[in-house]
Amino acid sequence: MGKEKIIPIIAIAILLIGTFSSIYVYATQVNTDTISINGESYTVDDIFSIAEPRSFESLNFSGVALDDLILKTYNDCASCHEYTITGEDGYQKTVTWNDMKNGLLTKDGRAVFSDLPKAFRIRDVVKIEAV
Amino acid sequence: MDKLRLFAGIILFGSIWGFAECIIGQGFDNLGIHSGTIMTGFFAVGLMMMSRVFYKQRGMQLGMGLVAGTLRFFNPFGGCVICSAIAIAAEGAIFELIWYKLSLDLKELKTNPMKLSMGVISAYCCFVGGYIVTQILTPLTSAAGFYFQNLVVFMPQILSRGLLAALIGGVTVPAVLVLRNIDITSIKDKIYYPVTAVVTLLCWTTVIATRILVMGI
Numbered sequence: 001m002g003k004e005k006i007i008p009i010i011a012i013a014i015l016l017i018g019t020f021s022s023i024y025v026y027a028t029q030v031n032t033d034t035i036s037i038n039g040e041s042y043t044v045d046d047i048f049s050i051a052e053p054r055s056f057e058s059l060n061f062s063g064v065a066l067d068d069l070i071l072k073t074y075n076d077c078a079s080c081h082e083y084t085i086t087g088e089d090g091y092q093k094t095v096t097w098n099d100m101k102n103g104l105l106t107k108d109g110r111a112v113f114s115d116l117p118k119a120f121r122i123r124d125v126v127k128i129e130a131v
Numbered sequence: 132m133d134k135l136r137l138f139a140g141i142i143l144f145g146s147i148w149g150f151a152e153c154i155i156g157q158g159f160d161n162l163g164i165h166s167g168t169i170m171t172g173f174f175a176v177g178l179m180m181m182s183r184v185f186y187k188q189r190g191m192q193l194g195m196g197l198v199a200g201t202l203r204f205f206n207p208f209g210g211c212v213i214c215s216a217i218a219i220a221a222e223g224a225i226f227e228l229i230w231y232k233l234s235l236d237l238k239e240l241k242t243n244p245m246k247l248s249m250g251v252i253s254a255y256c257c258f259v260g261g262y263i264v265t266q267i268l269t270p271l272t273s274a275a276g277f278y279f280q281n282l283v284v285f286m287p288q289i290l291s292r293g294l295l296a297a298l299i300g301g302v303t304v305p306a307v308l309v310l311r312n313i314d315i316t317s318i319k320d321k322i323y324y325p326v327t328a329v330v331t332l333l334c335w336t337t338v339i340a341t342r343i344l345v346m347g348i
Contacts, residue, residue, distance in 0.1 A: 022294055093278075
């Protein structure tokens with residue numbers, strides 16, 4: 001088969017992949033007012049009443065300390081685990097306990113780490129899980 | 132083609148691309164428009180295609196990606212600087228791979244379906260490929276490290292977001308191919324080099340001056 005046939009077929013396949021992925025993403029979208037922390041659901045107000053405040057003035061972010069949040073909600077050895085934080089759109093990052101010590105969760109549900117690249121900022125957090 | 136002329140072209144087109152990513156991309160973000168797909172589908176693929184059409188040389192787009200990625204490091208605005216720089220460099224390499232088997236005079240691209248298809252393929256692969264590469268490499272630059280599972284879970288989103296880039300690329304490539312009769316070698320040295328130098332300098336000074344103004348460093 002020549003390039004004249006293969007190239008349009010690949011393009012059509014790509015458009016189909018993009019379309020079906022969009023349908024899948026739309027169908028599996030999660031909308032929730034709570035954040036699941038190791039299987040337990042908490043509202044943002046709950047979280048802000050449980051954990052100690054933390055702010056990164058140079059980054060202009062304030063919220064609650066992620067390490068303290070885990071310590072107050074997790075009965076297991078908190079420092080023995082890594083943590084996967086998942087956003088509403090499925091974006092997730094796994095960080096170490098040391099990173100959690102430099103992390104905060106803002107009121108609008110964004111996880112921010114002062115010692116990690118911006119790629120580790122997760123919007124609309126829906127789940128924090130020990131791994 | 133004269134190597135110095137080609138080198139000047141790489142720096143010029145890479146600088147325009149980097150400038151677009153830093154300044155225009157941020158403009159889109161400020162307007163609340165997700166800039167990634169537009170930057171890839173229109174600016175990245177458009178500029179790389181333009182350089183392919185004008186210079187008819189392999190390897191040029193890889194160099195452009197490195198120049199644009201380097202310039203992106205100087206940008207004070209926007210999201211993750213290192214992620215964007217890695218993604219831009221990766222897009223240059225991916226574009227180069229896609230177009231490697233096509234002839235330099237692009238004689239295969241005579242029909243509109245072929246032009247459109249190459250636009251779709253180039254933009255989608257550059258966007259998705261760049262996104263994946265940066266998701267792998269960025270964590271490796273930090274203490275957190277890369278977790279394959281994090282990438283797998285987010286793959287549907289990446290594949291979905293690439294659709295808009297593909298559609299934009301499907302328009303961009305045929306539009307750029309209208310310029311295929313322009314012969315860059317016919318431009319005299321006394322015009323070519325000063326123009327490339329001035330435009331390149333403008334791109335870099337604007338980005339660096341913006342950084343100094345915004346961050347004071």
